[in-house]
Amino acid sequence: MMNLLRLMSGRNATAPVARERLQILLAHERGLRGQPELLGLLRAEILAVVSRHVVLDPEKVVVRMERGKHVSTLEVDIEVPNGVEKSIAVAAR
Amino acid sequence: MAKVLVVTSGKGGVGKTTSTAALGAALAQMGEKVVVIDFDVGLRNLDLVMGAERRVVFDLINVVQGVAKLSQALIRDKRLENLWLLPASQTRDKDALTDEGVGKIIADLRNNFDWILCDSPAGIERGATLAMRYADEAVIVTNPEVSSVRDSDRIIGMLDSKTVKAERGERVEKHVLITRYDAARAARGEMLSIEDILEILATPLLGIIPESQDVLKASNVGSPVTLNNAASAPARAYMDAVRRLMGETVNMVVPAERKGLMNRLLRRRAA
Numbered sequence A: 001m002m003n004l005l006r007l008m009s010g011r012n013a014t015a016p017v018a019r020e021r022l023q024i025l026l027a028h029e030r031g032l033r034g035q036p037e038l039l040g041l042l043r044a045e046i047l048a049v050v051s052r053h054v055v056l057d058p059e060k061v062v063v064r065m066e067r068g069k070h071v072s073t074l075e076v077d078i079e080v081p082n083g084v085e086k087s088i089a090v091a092a093r
Numbered sequence B: 001m002a003k004v005l006v007v008t009s010g011k012g013g014v015g016k017t018t019s020t021a022a023l024g025a026a027l028a029q030m031g032e033k034v035v036v037i038d039f040d041v042g043l044r045n046l047d048l049v050m051g052a053e054r055r056v057v058f059d060l061i062n063v064v065q066g067v068a069k070l071s072q073a074l075i076r077d078k079r080l081e082n083l084w085l086l087p088a089s090q091t092r093d094k095d096a097l098t099d100e101g102v103g104k105i106i107a108d109l110r111n112n113f114d115w116i117l118c119d120s121p122a123g124i125e126r127g128a129t130l131a132m133r134y135a136d137e138a139v140i141v142t143n144p145e146v147s148s149v150r151d152s153d154r155i156i157g158m159l160d161s162k163t164v165k166a167e168r169g170e171r172v173e174k175h176v177l178i179t180r181y182d183a184a185r186a187a188r189g190e191m192l193s194i195e196d197i198l199e200i201l202a203t204p205l206l207g208i209i210p211e212s213q214d215v216l217k218a219s220n221v222g223s224p225v226t227l228n229n230a231a232s233a234p235a236r237a238y239m240d241a242v243r244r245l246m247g248e249t250v251n252m253v254v255p256a257e258r259k260g261l262m263n264r265l266l267r268r269r270a271a
Helices: A002-008 A017-034 A038-050 A084-092 B016-029 B058-064 B100-109 B125-135 B148-159 B182-186 B194-201 B213-220 B233-245 B261-270
Strands: A059-066 A072-078 B004-010 B035-040 B084-085 B117-119 B137-142 B173-181 B205-210
Touching: A017 A059, A017 B194, A038 A059, A038 A072, A059 B205, B004 B016, B004 B125, B004 B148, B016 B035, B016 B058, B016 B117, B016 B137, B016 B173, B016 B213, B035 B137, B058 B100, B100 B117, B100 B125, B117 B125, B125 B261, B137 B148, B137 B194, B148 B173, B148 B194, B173 B194, B173 B213, B194 B205, B205 B233, B213 B233, B213 B261
Parallel strands: B004 B117, B004 B137, B035 B084, B035 B117, B137 B173, B173 B205
Antiparallel strands: A059 A072
């Protein structure tokens, strides 16, 4: 999209890119105003839930957020060591 | 009735102090009684831009702490008799500035002036929030550049929530002042256009100050640009902005540099 804008308005026209980036960013920042940061909040709560069952290595947890104009994606990548399911099953018994 | 106007931006270096000096002087040139207050405690510069740096005895914090009376701390401009400056402290801890203390000073000044211009420090900390705290109106100084526009948006949000007016359910009247604007670069699509900025910030425009060497020349000699060279493009743009502040309808044009014939010829040859 940004490349398309750049093509449409000539090689040096970076202003349309600036405009689009700002519009996307500010739409999010205005929504978050007065609230705790969404990404941090989700990360903390997801980790709290998971760590009830699994001993987590903070290094093995990756949280990424991609903000788009209409939708955003939150990607949480947690590496769970093998054998954990067995120990949970044992504990449950 | 006195009006309290905060000149703010969030981002540093966009021209808050230059604009406070120019707007303050322009209002005074139109006969209004004006005081400009520097809220940048620890990093004061309004005194320097206004050419009063050697006349500072007492400052804002001295008045807040009761060390000096307000009348002792106010410095009268040497060129315009109805323009006054209340300087910031250069050394003291900025925590010495209290909401109550600032409120009292502003209330006192309201009795004696038509306009009280508060020059905000950059950032969103105490100095910036106190500078906007008692404002009736706000001038948001914005450069046509992504980080400045983003910070302006943040400041607009604060003006709508953290001011006394906002807390009473009233509105601070907000205006965007675009500075360092280069019409040629905007036309080539190299710079955010006025329309882009206004659409994003959804706030009315007070004026467009063109990028100009006259601004630096004026601060070099400690004179607001409207006083130093009233015919210059930025000075005319600030004068137009002030007329709009006073309720006049003035066509929105970007004043261009007036180049003499010799100047143009010389420039052409140089290029």
